[in-house]
Amino acid sequence: MSVLSNVRRFVFPVIAVAAAGTVGAMLLGAADDERAAKFDNKGALIRPEGYRKWVFIGCPVTPNDMNNGKAAFPEFHHVYIDPKSFAHYEKTGQFPEGTVIVKELANVAAKESPSGAGYFPGDFVLLAVAVKSAKRFPNEPGNWGYFNFGEYPNYAETAEALPTDSCNGCHQAGAQQDYVFTQFYPVLRAAHQGRPAEHPEHHHHGEHGEHHGGEKQ
Numbered sequence: 084m085s086v087l088s089n090v091r092r093f094v095f096p097v098i099a100v101a102a103a104g105t106v107g108a109m110l111l112g113a114a115d116d117e118r119a120a121k122f123d124n125k126g127a128l129i130r131p132e133g134y135r136k137w138v139f140i141g142c143p144v145t146p147n148d149m150n151n152g153k154a155a156f157p158e159f160h161h162v163y164i165d166p167k168s169f170a171h172y173e174k175t176g177q178f179p180e181g182t183v184i185v186k187e188l189a190n191v192a193a194k195e196s197p198s199g200a201g202y203f204p205g206d207f208v209l210l211a212v213a214v215k216s217a218k219r220f221p222n223e224p225g226n227w228g229y230f231n232f233g234e235y236p237n238y239a240e241t242a243e244a245l246p247t248d249s250c251n252g253c254h255q256a257g258a259q260q261d262y263v264f265t266q267f268y269p270v271l272r273a274a275h276q277g278r279p280a281e282h283p284e285h286h287h288h289g290e291h292g293e294h295h296g297g298e299k300q
């Protein structure tokens with residue numbers, strides 16, 4: 084018997100076992116990373132991990148000094164979407180089941196820097212999260228659940244879904260697409276080619292009917 088066939092006899096079963104293992108791992112993996120959102124057995128959302136490495140979609144700023152000293156959500160709003168949902172959005176222009184959007188706030192530390200006058204971020208302040216799940220939130224508008232993990236650096240480990248009125252109501256009133264303020268996220272609009280870049284002041288219902296058709300869902 085040649086060395087080669089010995090090698091073959093040894094190698095092929097190993098490959099077969101390894102391949103079976105890989106398929107198993109892929110199946111498990113698929114089920115596992117289907118959702119960036121993980122819930123505990125009481126239905127509370129577990130604070131997402133690694134969201135600062137997700138896709139950064141925008142940074143609205145509501146400085147305290149432009150909001151009577153205390154903005155409703157002070158001050159920088161760093162917004163991230165989980166990578167899998169971003170990929171889906173790129174393709175379809177829709178937020179899929181399981182989408183997680185994180186908004187982490189940071190305060191204004193300075194209003195001048197060597198680059199000029201402006202607003203420059205300091206420390207993190209607060210963590211808020213939205214999760215789209217028809218399974219978890221069948222009765223919420225758009226199936227979005229909203230969560231507040233409290234103040235930095237003592238973010239809660241888990242958070243309960245907040246009542247519809249405390250979060251969703253305002254999103255419903257002003258958000259451009261599916262309760263998400265896509266009008267403030269250039270990264271999302273650019274990702275899905277063909278979706279018009281639109282400013283809120285140009286957003287009049289009816290006027291651009293065809294052009295903006297199907298944006299509110």
Ligand code: HEC
Nearest residue numbers: 143160184185186211212213229230249250253262263264
């Ligand atoms: C007064 C209106 C208002 C209320 C109430 C409100 N939001 Fe928002 N939210 C906004 C606006 C406007 C944006 C986008 C611009 C910005 O960040 O200021 C936003 C953005 C977000 C985002 C980023 C994704 C997106 O939809 O654009 C999350 C996550 C979020 N809010 C969570 C919450 C949570 C959790 C609550 C309830 C505690 C809440 N919001 C209540 C107005 C509101």
